[in-house]
Amino acid sequence: MRILIVDDEPAMHDSYRHCLSPAPSHEAGLRAMADELFGASNDDGPAPHFELVHAHQGQEAVDLVAAAKGEDRFAVAFIDVRMPPGIDGRETARRIRAIDPDVNLVIVTGFSDYAPIEIGRVAGPVDKLFYIAKPFEIEEIVQTATALTQRWSVDRQLAAVRAELADKVEALEEQAHELAANEMKALHLANHDPLTDAPNRLAFVRSLSGWVRADEPFAMAMMDLDRFKLVNDTFGHLAGDEMLRTICDILSAQVPDGGMIARLGGDEFAILFPTPGTEAAVMEVERMIHACSANFRIFGHSLQGGASAGLVVVEPDTGVDPTDVMRRADLALNDAKKSARGSVRVFDESMDGAIRFRRAIEGGLSNAIEAGELRLVYQPIVSHDTLEVVAFEALMRWDSAEYGSISPAMFIPIAEESNLIHDLGDWVLGEALTMLERWPGQYVSVNFSPRQFRRPNFVGHVVERVDRAGIAPSRLQIEITETAIFDDAERAADTLYRVRQMGFRIALDDFGTGYSSLYNIRKFALDCLKIDKSFIDGMGRERESAAIVQSIIHLGRALGLEVVAEGVETEAQVQALRIAGCSHLQGFHLSRPIEAARATELAEARFIEASAMIAEGARGSGTVG
Template sequence: MPVKGFPSPTTVATRLVWPMAALILLILLLSGSVFWWMSRTLDQAAMQDERARVTLALNDLRQHTLERLRAFATTLAEAKVSRPPVDPVGTAAILTSENKSLTRQWAIFLLDTDNSVLFGSVGGRVAGQHDFDARQVIFDAVARDVRQKEISELPLHAGTAVTSGATRIVHDGWSAYVVAATTISNESPHIVVGASELDARALAEIAGPLGLQELRLTASNGPHRGGAIAVDDATDRGPAFLVWQSSLPSALINSQALTAIGAIALLTLAFAAGILLHVRGQLIELNRRQEQVQRLAGHDSLSGLPNRLLFGMRLDQELARIKRSDEGLAVMFLDLDRFKDVNDTYGHEAGDMLIRIVARRLSNLLRGADTLARFGGDEFAIIQTDVKDPRDAEALARRILDALTMPCEVPGGSVTIGVSIGVALSPRNGTERETLMRLADTALYQAKNGGRNRYSFFERQMDEALRLRKVVEDDLRAAILADELELHYQPQYKANGEEIVGVEALVRWPHPQHGMIPPQQFIAIAEERGLIIPLGEWVLRKACEDAKRWPGLRIAVNVSPIQFRQRDFVSSVMTIIETADIDPTRVELEVTEGVVMDDADAAEDAMMELRARGVRLALDDFGTGYSSLIYLRRFAFDKIKIDRSFLESMETTGESAILVHSVVHLGRALGLTVTAEGVETSEQHRFLQALGCHELQGYLFSKPVPADAIDRLLGIEPGKSRTDAVA
């Protein structure tokens, strides 16, 4: 059945015939015009190239003729036989012998100022005035040229032996000649003229290297397929031309073009006929595919479920329907727990299989009127219809938890996942699509923060909490930019509890409206909203600035795993340290196991580079997670810090005391500094000191205090440094 709005296949085929015929004719005309223009352009370019090459060859021949004539004139000048008075015997001997070394077609004459022949040679034999007179017409112009040139250049070459020369290609009505004339020297009034006939052999020698055909002299430049160059007229018989037969590319192109155009025309006609024959079937297929595209546009290709677009349309339809009845509905947003771990461990093929398994299990839990959609990744959504009581939605949520916590068989093994579910009810929570989807997402956020693998129904306080988090985020961003945060420092003592060896920097936020906001509240928001990078840089920068007041003390700064994953983390740290102008060995970065567990290779590279620059590294909260001897041996730690939780239970449980004892001895065996934090009683102090713990930190010695309080602990007066106080 055709898609609405599409014409029938027969109608379309008929409408295509005449436009296609006109298009084919236009293509042929355009193709012919293009080929004609291309061939003409190529012919013109080829003829210009041939003309340039012939001109260059003739110029080379003229120059060669002049150079040979000058060589002969130089011989006369050196023999001093042509200076007044002329030595007839010597000049004749030189003229005759030298001319014999030239081609036998040459004619050479030694002329006086009135063009009278003093001596001459034609083809190697001695020639006289009558021989010159027979050829004078070809020598007049070049002799005149050289004498005028000699007069014009005389002031420039006064006192120097310089010759003037001229050369031309002329014709006498029957033949073309290369003629040249040159002075013997500026001390002699005589000139030497010479001519070489451009006969068929000479023209062939020119044409051969140039690849020309039929280079010849002609009296007219009539129509011919080739090039032509005018030759100077030495008589009054009219112009003459050197012409040749050009090898024009158009001849080959036109023959090929006609064949190609004919082939194109036949192929085009055949192609057009094929199109017209198949157009009806293609249009039928197009209608079918259009229906398929309309269906796929609203479905997820991997799971076959409706996508976000179709989910929104279905939700609008259901909301419009329940407005006319007493029914309700539930919108559920689902986020799979540990799906990323499956992808990372077993590969994307396993992840795709898991998505299809989840889609199948969820579909089996729903009724025909319900809608299950996949938004992408590990996110699903459900419209549960006919919800008369919130307990209906709760029952479905429980069934979903039970179904998705069952093991799934994927390529590579069996996996177990969980799911977090956020639920919003209509009409209780809202009657608009955008509102319900936003509230379901808010409830999902609460479920994930509550421990995952659970469901949460939207409650008004969730929206308020989300709004407050946004306010805190905006205020924190502004506080970082305005430098409104503060650092407090908790001293770290030697085991004797008497000497301060370092301080740990702890950020504080005195909010102008809400007072002091605990770090555990805004640090999590900073990590979630991308503010941990500027916050961490602010803390390190401020700590390094304060450290200049306390020479000799180490400054410990906590670093988030998110910071450590930044490509420019090391360069950023070193830039801050160098700007503060403090020794990098005084800076100690405290990291948790999350840094090394997320990307061990990248973490190791960064740690090695930091240590190479002198920065110290401490493993914080040691013993609370998956800390192992492998981590301590592989990564470049300088210190381990025993978590305060062990000290809190040490006095009541023997296991904690044994564990602390083991950690201290392990650290010492590996050559690491061992610091215990959270020391609050004298008994803890004495126990840790007896175990060999290197450093202690806790409320027994000092709580975190502002920088001014550290000054007082060190006995530093305001405005001075520790070095000044000691001095």
């Protein structure tokens, strides 16, 4: 395994030689750490042997990479970011990546003129770019070199396998053509109704999803036949099937240009078509209903047709969900069948009590701040050993004069879908910063929603509020979830880097529940991981949950991050988390969320055990959540 060392300081080369020499102490330490993190291993083989190649300037390193061929290629390159004179580490990394896209680059720096995201842009991909800070530990270099050389070896083996598979593709092409023909037939059957050959519900929902995202208004009509059950009962299902095929042909001929018709099941059809407005859409649906209201000759019998319809007109950029559009059309259809068969009804919100309630909540929430109906409660975050209160998480509560206590799980999503989330977020931040003036030294942790985090002036806005309050940035922790950063990872990384540079703390909430978690830890500047409550709940029942919790704790410690266990509700969980090495705890067993005055008392007392009366009073409070 060849490793390239690029550094202009001879002493650093000696350090690498010392770190990566095949010393027994290194092997034993590495094995002990692997056993601790992943369980005892049965592999008694020797640690990897590294062949070190040294370059004292960036261009010398580039020339060495260019000259390496075949088995002599480098698996890893450790690059000092500042190497005067000549090209610096960023340019060296860019040129090396251009020559060998497979080499793993480790940027080693004590101070850099470049942010990690700037280096990543020229020396990516990010999954082959890593960072180590000076001064480094022996174990850190050994672990990195071991992991990356083994990964490089595995990548080469995978490349060989891919090349072998590519050789077999030509032999499979004929079979692929045959499979493609069968797939087309199966796809048609999966997306079309077998009776009428019209698109089925699956195809309709897929198409509706595309119409919802488009920037043109459209209409959706839900239509079913009047007295169709009588046809089946009187003339039999064969006559009923023939009538359905006839009606489907009529609707297909009558649907406006650019529209579609689908059979959802039974005698129910759905129609999509572009429209300039509600009046034009009603006229089109009435025309289709009229075409269905005729006498049909079915197997020698004269049958009177008829249909009723519910209509929804959707304007662009309204953010509606396809399922909600169908639900509204169905409500309108029910209203049409109840009031007057053979008619079309346009959906309005009076047909849906749930929508009325949601609108009422949204309207009440817009006045809640001015009406003084909002308040913050605070849940302590304590150190695992002494139970010292180091911080409080600020949690919002709404006591509506009209509806009583409303759960944040109900009103926060409503606020998130509108601009109300910014007003609520500003209020929460202001209240939390005011509380910091009363506490002796604790910091406050405030949740920021994805929409707040994506605000164009997010960093400047937070900095301005903190400066105005006269609070040190280190006393504010910004809690975000992976949802807030996953949509635009590059922009999120830049935002978090600037927030961190300003001195604020950053916590990743609900860690372990997202599939991008490990990627986010490596890419983003974080101070704290918060283990999701679901894993803490399962520690005593499921071996898997316990293993996940222990792995997250070990990972956080290895990266120098605080780890907060949320949802701690029993003494057994406290002891298990202490043994595992979790740095901080939060949950009902220690204290429920408490009112501002009690939080100040607890902050001044500093320790949960020294404030048993306060904590006990909080457990009995009716305002907890």
